[in-house]
Amino acid sequence: MKHKLSRRAFAAGAVLTATGATRLAAQGAPEWWDKITPYQTIGPFYPANRPHEADADMTRLHGHANRAKGQVIEVFGRVLDRFGKPISNAKIELWQANMHGQYSHGNAPHKEEWHDPDFQGFAEIRTDPDGNWRVTTIKPGAYAGRTNHIHFDVVGREQRLITQMYFPDEEANNAEDGLLRRAGDGAPLLIAHKTADHAYHWDIRLADT
Template identity: 40%
Template sequence: MKFSSLCTSAASRRHLLRGLALSAAGLWVPGAFAEALTLTPRATEGPFYPDKLPLDQDNDLIVIKDSTSPAVGEVTYLSGRVLDPKGNPLKNAVVEIWQCDANGVYLHSRSGGNVEKRDGNFQGFGKFETDSTGGYLFRTIKPVPYPGRTPHIHMKVKLRDKELLTTQIYVKGIAQNDRDGIWKKLPQGAVRDSVTVAFSPKAGAKAGELEAKCDIIVGLTPGE
């Protein structure tokens, strides 16, 4: 299972996760933004985008396929919307995320010197196609630090096979951010705040799950 019980089918799991994304997106009101929104800052892709994509690439990174063994880590529901600078949703955009596991190991053959410690139950990479409101949703783990970096989740947004944005999402209120070279280079204020989000207890959760919400604002070239 990947969501509510270890006996939930893959199809039911995907349906439930999709339903949660639609529910969250339902709170959004079209035309709510009269002024241009702050563009999500670009960030380096880094060296650890998977050099071999996993067979399971869905939006639930906690359990691979129908395994009964979940990944180690604090379960987190990461959601938000992909919008243009005027607040219009980007439907059918593909959002990809990738991050290290709870041991600090990426899904990459050169992920430091501790590849042998990689959590085989953590998918490490996932993707989600946005709905009519631009909504996306992932179930993953709260990011952890590894040598030289503060906790973060990498994200890439594509539309019709064109890469629109690569960025990184950070955990709000942790001391490691102030020592992270990439985070510190972000302009203070709205730009930095747009990708530094709270990982808070999820309302109604019975197993201590967290939630984090981050809207992604991408600039589009004329004609798109």
């Protein structure tokens, strides 16, 4: 069966249909198409109330003596256009669960003992002139039906991409995650590269020109 990509989906680099079809390569699509980071759902737990702080270190809050609980990690990469050129000043919002798999959201599964008052859980950053970005955070915990992941909302020069990043050292959890599986051939583009014991590199490629 041949599939047609809508103009909107093509422009945004979307790779999942409403029915969860896998990443598609349109007939006659340009060679850069398969390098675009796949779209993933925004999910139900985008912060209802943003924290007072949204800087690149999500493990520390001003006035708090303690650091967030869990394994501290560095996550970094670049935002690139369709041709692999860096996009400067791209806006990136990131949000994630804490080490216990709990989000800072009223509708998220909640146990009092899972709460971490020292975890920021959300960041809003900009890329530098070379398209680089970096955050310090806690490796998020998995929860029912979902592997360990971080949500991203990225706005480049022309395009906006909502997606999720996954961890290469969570193979068992990743294999059971239905959303990641539905990314099909695009799934490898959603999985970061581990560069050190607690460091992960992940480039985000938009359909920008």
